[in-house]
Amino acid sequence: MKKEKNVVSIEERIPQLKQRRKRKVNRQLILYLTILFLLIGVVIYLQSPLSNVATIEVNGEEEVAEEEIRELSGITEDNNLWSVDRNSVREALMTHPEVKDATINRSFPATVTITVDERDRVAYVEEEESYAPILENGNILDKRVDHPGGDAPVLSGFTKEENLKEMAAEISELPPSISSLISEVHWVEDEEWDKVRLYMNDGYTVLASMRYFAEKMPSYPSIVAQLNPDARGVIHIGVGTYFEPSETESGQGENEENEKSEQSEQSEDTSELEENTSEE
Template identity: 35%
Template sequence: MDKIIDIEDRIPTLRERRKKRTNRKFTLLLVIFLLTLLGLLYFQSPYSHVQKIVVIGADLASSDDYIEQSGIQNGQSMWEVRTSNSEKQLQKNEWIQDVRVKRSGFTSVTIVVKEWKKSAYIQSESGYDIVLENGSVFQSDQTIAPLDAPLLSDFENQKITMRMVKELAKVKGEVLSMISQIESTPSEVDPYRIRLFMNDGNEVRAVISSFADKMNYYPSIIAQIGKTEKGVIDIEVGSFFQTYLDVYNPQAKEEEIEETPE
């Protein structure tokens, strides 16, 4: 026969269960209230807003220009920062090869820019614009003749300019720094003929198709010529040297120079 439990004996147990349920509900409501309060305080505090924007890799354009183009502002809510939108805006610039926008910590945003490298300069009405590795031209306010890259002149054909830029990317840095100016001198036979004016006083005649391969031997070529003699080095087919005096002398004999790597 089942044991009969008096209702009065069950009352304390029922009260205890009810009390525990009430405490759990109260604790849950308290936690929700505190989290909501903390959230409100956070969104109202400076710790939820952009306080610092850092730009890494800016050279062609200023950091301020990149920040303005990104659309991100100091004081803006960190939660309103759309990094993908900012990246799309910045990638519209032809001189940017790659860009990454990311949140750094609670209040900082970092913009990492990779610009196309500088290949040469081209003269414009306002000064010297920069020709980049991808063939695009970056308008610059530079008015002083550049020394850190060659100056391109008379390059009116975009296709030829692109071929020239691609060849320049293959030239060793030490050789590139020796070139002052590259002039396009097309002929009916070969539209890719060029003439170079070197910082050491020599002139080089070449064709774009073999330019990089042959120009990388330039230091060994001038080592054979000697520092005292200046003239024209023709590397269109082989490697021939004539002094400036001999260039204008129809009786001059060309001295062939053996191409030897450094």
């Protein structure tokens, strides 16, 4: 026997269709209402004091004061967090001579983080009874310090600003392990070469050409390693590299050689006397 098919009339299906459509409409309505309330909440948050800047964090500062960075940024607690123009703040911070770059980030609920990258101080120049820091770009800061911080060498005797900036640029190219060994740099007048005399923290003196300074100075530790620890003199670093003993040391060497020759002559005379005595 054939199975009878269940036939559902249209009248019976209409209530089911209406119910499905109603559930679909309800879901859509809930979704639209949720989005609407979220938008209303965002608008209320943006218009209320809740969205104002509550915390300003500053990172990366060393020489520049944190309060100075805050003032330069122009950001206050009256500013809306999301209305802070990060590019404008960055440009304002980079007007400071010691700030090389800056990054500004905003984070919920109300925090602005400023991270600065400062220019390195590569040297100090002596001016009267104080010292002016020189930055890696060659600019000399207006503010003075009574004593250099020991983080960079002191430049002395540079009468031309162009030579001063060139020397600062050469030092900035040195590895920190080398630049930290230099205590003072003195300009040396020379018609043929732009020379500088360096006084090193380990007690040695170096006479170098500014033209090859950044290229040749990294070899300094290997040169010193080959010298006698008691040797004193001048290390020449330029087109050629050699060690020139001081006059005192060379004089001592000559005296020692003379003493040795005199002792050898005395010993020869003594041996001759002994031979003559034995023959008699």
